[in-house]
Amino acid sequence: MTAADSSPFDFAAYLEATRLRVEVALDGSLGPERPESLREAMRYSLLAGGKRLRPILCLAACELAGGDSALAMPTAVALEMVHTMSLIHDDLPAMDNDDLRRGRPTNHKVYGEANAILAGDALLTRAFEMVALRSPGVEAERLLAVVGELSLASGAPGLVGGQVVDLECEAKSVDLDTLEYIHLHKTGALLRACVLTGALIAGASEDLLAALRTYARGIGLAFQIIDDILDVTASSEVLGKTAGKDLTADKTTYPKLLGLEESRQRADALVVEAKAALAPWHGSAAPLLALADYITSRDR
Template sequence: MTAEFDFKTYLGKTKATVEAALDGSLGPEHPESLREAMRYSLLAGGKRLRPILCLAACELAGGEAKQALPTAVALEMIHTMSLIHDDLPTMDDDDVRRGRPTNHKVYGEAVAILAGDALLTRAFEMVSLRSPGVPAERLLKVVGELSLVAGAPGLVGGQVVDLESEGKQVDLDTLEYIHLHKTGALLGACVITGALIGDADDTLIAALRTYARGIGLAFQIIDDILDVTGSSDVLGKTAGKDLISDKTTYPKLLGLEESRKRAIDLVQEAKTALQPWSTRARPLLALADFIASRDR
């Protein structure tokens, strides 16, 4: 009989591992002011969902989580870079992130931009120079995956379309494009890079891409819903920001109930893709449910 999976314990232990690795990734270096700005945002807390997805996918593929830890850190660095840049006055213009002042409010806009740039380049250093024991050909694939997700085909492209869509009534296809690129692309890279380090075969990679698309869209739909229904204190960021910016969201196009149903359906699609590996995929299946039920 298979033992019941304790997701809460798994999440707590894995998050603690990630936090320690993040803390160790930015040691004493110069200029100290830049390091402080990088650490301010990187160590600001959060769910650490992206690195945890990476480690879980590596283990699903048969690898050891510790081999994927530098890549997991890299993914959180890329995510943090995107948050720092998103919050800038020329982008989303937000003053609060994870319950405290955004990076540019503390260190100024110029240093915030440079801190984001430094985290992005440090991410590639983590993968290429700080991943002992991982074959070079696997790391090359990981670097390629991260290059795509961090650039015009991923985060940057999604952000541009998002900015161009402010104040306009966009259709569902455009909204989905924004969400798949701004949010879904990086979540997808988390599971794919972890699986690549674990030496996954093509069948598992294809299933994980389906899984990643489902959780990526569902995550952003829930985010859209929480922007309407949540409070700033609980969310740790400015609630109602999408309404203020006149952005098109899932609730705006479909309504709250239909949006919730869409998120639940996407999570179910994601979980169905991993059913052939149901026992080994228990962390990823639980993470999909966690995404659907989150309140912040």
């Protein structure tokens, strides 16, 4: 879709076409290499399917900023690698101790805990390789900014820090501010990096970057609220992961603090705020606007 296209935006077609592009790029990112056992463990989780929302957000943001999304594909792959690493590590016995992910046994159940840890580590470092060494045609200064955003999102200021606080708060009384801190870091930081890195590759203006930060904060919190709701209302078969884990682990969630109805209302309000931030770019922002709506309408 182009900014000049006045026909109704077919989000389902866009989502599927972009997802398939991402799947091809993910498959090509882990070619024949040694040790084979490590490659297999990396591919097992990276190619296990999923919505691929994070790379799609990156590509859509690049397009919104007037860039060629093909130039952002290595970064989009990198973002999915970081996300996959976080899932592998979250599922470990020392973390969430889960046996099911995306409808299949978790990585450590198939390859053992040690290999699962190493596969996650390898995906994290490969992510930075994708940006720094496999992004032809992108200016070095822009790639440096992308590396900075990816570092902040994946480290202590982002998902690692959020995970630590999440673990520290298990079986404890947690207020809404602390819960939002956890999710803005554990989930929201990487979603923020997705939209910012795509825009940075395209050379986005400061105004657009500021708007995308607001957009990302809204969809990041909304995404987690819906996750919390689905953990209570959906089955393991639908989710592709173990339902009710938050309740079993005695974690504080949005439904636990606010109830299901108010949680849903909060998610809807956050999406409205996120979409409002992109109002000046409304015509060109159709994919990002539709993605915001999709986050609150999904069933898994």
